[in-house]
Amino acid sequence: MSRRIEIYDTTLRDGTQAEEFNLSLEDKIRVALKLDELGIDYIEGGWPGSNPKDARFFKEIRDYQLKHARIAAFGSTHHPRKEAHLDENLKALLEAKTPVVTIFGKSWTIHVKEALKTTLERNLEIIESSVKFLRPHVEKLFYDAEHFFDGFKEDPDYAVETLRRAWGAGADCLVLCDTNGGTLPHELVEIIREVKKRLGQEISFGIHAHNDSDCAVANSLFAILEGATQVQGTMNGVGERCGNANLCSIIPNLVLKMGVECEAGKNLPRLTEVSRFIFELANLPHPRNLPYVGRSAFAHKGGVHVSAILRHPRTYEHIEPELVGNTRRVLVSDLSGRSNIVYKARQFGLELSQEDPVVGKIVEEVKKREAEGYEFEAAEASLELLMYRLLGEPKQYFELLGYRVLDMKPTKEGPLLVEATVMVRVPPGVGEVEHTAAVGNGPVNALDHAIRKALERFYPQLKEMKLEDYKVRVLPGTPGTGARVRVLITSRDGDGQWGTVGVSHDILEASCQALIESYTYKLFRDRQRKEA
Ligand SMILES: CC(=O)SCCNC(=O)CCNC(=O)[C@H](O)C(C)(C)COP(=O)(O)OP(=O)(O)OC[C@H]1O[C@@H](n2cnc3c(N)ncnc32)[C@H](O)[C@@H]1OP(=O)(O)O
Numbered sequence: 001m002s003r004r005i006e007i008y009d010t011t012l013r014d015g016t017q018a019e020e021f022n023l024s025l026e027d028k029i030r031v032a033l034k035l036d037e038l039g040i041d042y043i044e045g046g047w048p049g050s051n052p053k054d055a056r057f058f059k060e061i062r063d064y065q066l067k068h069a070r071i072a073a074f075g076s077t078h079h080p081r082k083e084a085h086l087d088e089n090l091k092a093l094l095e096a097k098t099p100v101v102t103i104f105g106k107s108w109t110i111h112v113k114e115a116l117k118t119t120l121e122r123n124l125e126i127i128e129s130s131v132k133f134l135r136p137h138v139e140k141l142f143y144d145a146e147h148f149f150d151g152f153k154e155d156p157d158y159a160v161e162t163l164r165r166a167w168g169a170g171a172d173c174l175v176l177c178d179t180n181g182g183t184l185p186h187e188l189v190e191i192i193r194e195v196k197k198r199l200g201q202e203i204s205f206g207i208h209a210h211n212d213s214d215c216a217v218a219n220s221l222f223a224i225l226e227g228a229t230q231v232q233g234t235m236n237g238v239g240e241r242c243g244n245a246n247l248c249s250i251i252p253n254l255v256l257k258m259g260v261e262c263e264a265g266k267n268l269p270r271l272t273e274v275s276r277f278i279f280e281l282a283n284l285p286h287p288r289n290l291p292y293v294g295r296s297a298f299a300h301k302g303g304v305h306v307s308a309i310l311r312h313p314r315t316y317e318h319i320e321p322e323l324v325g326n327t328r329r330v331l332v333s334d335l336s337g338r339s340n341i342v343y344k345a346r347q348f349g350l351e352l353s354q355e356d357p358v359v360g361k362i363v364e365e366v367k368k369r370e371a372e373g374y375e376f377e378a379a380e381a382s383l384e385l386l387m388y389r390l391l392g393e394p395k396q397y398f399e400l401l402g403y404r405v406l407d408m409k410p411t412k413e414g415p416l417l418v419e420a421t422v423m424v425r426v427p428p429g430v431g432e433v434e435h436t437a438a439v440g441n442g443p444v445n446a447l448d449h450a451i452r453k454a455l456e457r458f459y460p461q462l463k464e465m466k467l468e469d470y471k472v473r474v475l476p477g478t479p480g481t482g483a484r485v486r487v488l489i490t491s492r493d494g495d496g497q498w499g500t501v502g503v504s505h506d507i508l509e510a511s512c513q514a515l516i517e518s519y520t521y522k523l524f525r526d527r528q529r530k531e532a
C-alpha cells in the first residue's frame with residue numbers, strides 16, 4: 001500500500017511574511033477556497049493574535065462550507081512573563097474557533113536566551129503548559145519546533161527535550177522547522193535519524209523548511225522519506241526572506257515520482273491554475289521558470305530540442321505538462337531551426353512541411369529581426385503576421401502616412417499637454433486619407449488615441465480592443481539615450497490577448513510599430529474568424 005501525506009499550506013501566514021506578497025481579507029478568503037478545491041489538507045489562515053485582519057479571517061471563513069480542508073490558526077507559545085491562561089496570543093487562538101491550532105516554540109538555546117530572554121528550564125515549562133492549555137479545546141494541535149535543526153546542531157539534548165515536552169503534553173504532530181533555511185539535505189537526514197533514536201518512541205512528525213540554501217523542496221522530500229507524515233509549505237514558495245518549501249513542486253514530486261499519495265494529488269491537473277490564480281490575486285508576476293507550473297516549465301526554445309520534442313515529447317520533458325495542468329510551448333527565436341517554425345505555424349493554423357522553402361525564409365527572417373533587437377517570444381501576434389506575410393498574407397488594412405506628437409509642459413506647475421496628429425490612408429495606396437488629432441496622458445497614449453480615431457470610422461471593431469500592457473526595454477549596443485529600444489505591447493479584446501513588438505532608436509517609432517501590428521492583428525484575426 002502506498003504512503004499518504006498530509007499537506008499543510010501556510011501561504012496565508014508564512015507566505016504573507018514575504019516581501020511584496022500582501023493579501024486583503026477578501027483575497028485570503030478566495031485563496032483559502034481555491035486551496036480547498038485543490039485538496040489541501042490544512043490551511044493556516046494567519047496569526048489571530050497579530051492583527052484584526054487575521055482575526056476576522058477566522059470569523060469569516062466559518063461562513064463557508066469547505067469541501068476537504070481544515071483551517072488552522074497559528075501563534076506562539078505563551079509569553080515568558082505570563083501564564084498560559086492569561087496569555088492574549090493563546091486566548092486569540094481559541095477565539096479563532098478553528099479545528100486546528102499550530103503553535104511554535106523555541107528549540108535553539110540562543111533563541112531561548114537571546115530572543116525570549118528567559119532560562120532553558122522556563123522555555124521547557126512554556127512549551128509544556130502552552131500545549132496542555134490548548135489541548136482540550138482543539139481537534140488537532142500541531143507543534144512547530146522553530147529552528148529545530150540549528151538548535152539540534154548546537155545542543156542536541158536540549159532540542160530533543162523540547163520535542164519530548166511538546167509530545168508529552170499532547171501535541172498531535174511535531175513539526176521540525178528549518179527556520180533559517182540553512183540546513184542541507186544530508187545534514188537533515190542525519191539529524192532526523194538521530195532524533196528518532198534519541199526519542200526512543202514512535203512520534204508523528206512533520207517538516208517546515210525555508211529556502212535560504214535553495215534546498216527547501218529537497219529537504220522536505222528527504223524528511224518525508226525519513227518518515228514525516230506532514231509537509232508544510234506555500235504555493236509558489238512564497239515566504240519570509242527567500243521563501244518556504246514550494247508546494248507546487250512538492251505535491252507533483254510526491255505524487256508523480258515518489259508514489260506518495262495526498263488528497264491534492266487527485267486534483268493535480270488544477271495545480272497550474274491555482275498557482276497562477278494566487279499570484280494574480282496578489283498582483284505579482286508569476287515567475288516563468290517555476291518548476292511544473294511556470295510558463296517556461298515546458299517551453300522549448302533550442303532548435304535541437306524542438307526537433308526531438310516533435311518526434312517524441314519525452315526527449316526533453318520530465319513529465320507530461322497536462323498532468324499538472326500546464327501546456328507545452330515552442331518558442332521562436334534566433335536559436336530556432338525549421339522544427340520550431342513548423343510547430344509554431346501549426347498553432348497558427350498553417351500546415352507547413354520542413355522541406356517547404358517558405359520555412360527556410362521564415363527562419364532567416366526571424367534570425368535577421370532578432371539580430372536587430374526584435375523578440376518574438378512575448379510577441380506571438382507579430383510572429384504570426386510575419387509568417388502570413390511571407391506566405392503572401394495578410395492584406396494591409398491601412399497605411400500610416402505620417403504622425404506628429406507634441407509633448408508640452410508650458411509652465412512649471414501646469415499639467416503636461418500631449419497631442420498626436422496622424423494621417424492614415426484606408427485602404428492603402430488608393431483609399432481615402434483620414435487626418436485626425438487626439439490628446440493623451442503621454443505620447444504613446446495620444447498616438448494610440450489618434451490612430452484609433454482615424455481607423456474606427458472604417459473598422460469599428462477596433463473599439464473592442466484595449467492596450468493591456470506596455471513594456472520598453474533598452475537594447476544593448478549604443479550606450480545612453482542614443483540606444484535602441486524594444487517595445488512590447490499586450491492588447492486584449494473579448495476573445496483573448498495578443499502581443500506585438502516594435503524596435504527603433506526612437507521610442508515613439510518603436511511604440512508606433514507595435515501599435516500598428518496590434519491593430520492589424522485584430523483586423524486580421526477577426527477576418528479569419530469570419531471566413532472560418
Ligand atoms: C518562525 C516564524 O515565522 S514565527 C512567525 C513570525 N511572524 C510574525 O511575527 C508575524 C506576526 N507577529 C506580530 O504581529 C507581532 O510580532 C506579535 C503581535 C506576535 C507580537 O508583537 P509584540 O508584542 O510587539 O512583540 P514583537 O513583535 O517585538 O516580538 C517579540 C516578542 O515575541 C516574544 N516571542 C517570540 N517568540 C516567542 C515564543 N515562541 N513564545 C513566546 N513568546 C515569543 C518575545 O519574547 C518578545 O517579547 P518581549 O518583547 O516582551 O520580550
Ligand SMILES: CC(=O)C(=O)O
Binds near residue numbers: 145178
Ligand atoms: C514556524 C515557522 O514558520 C518557522 O519556524 O519557520
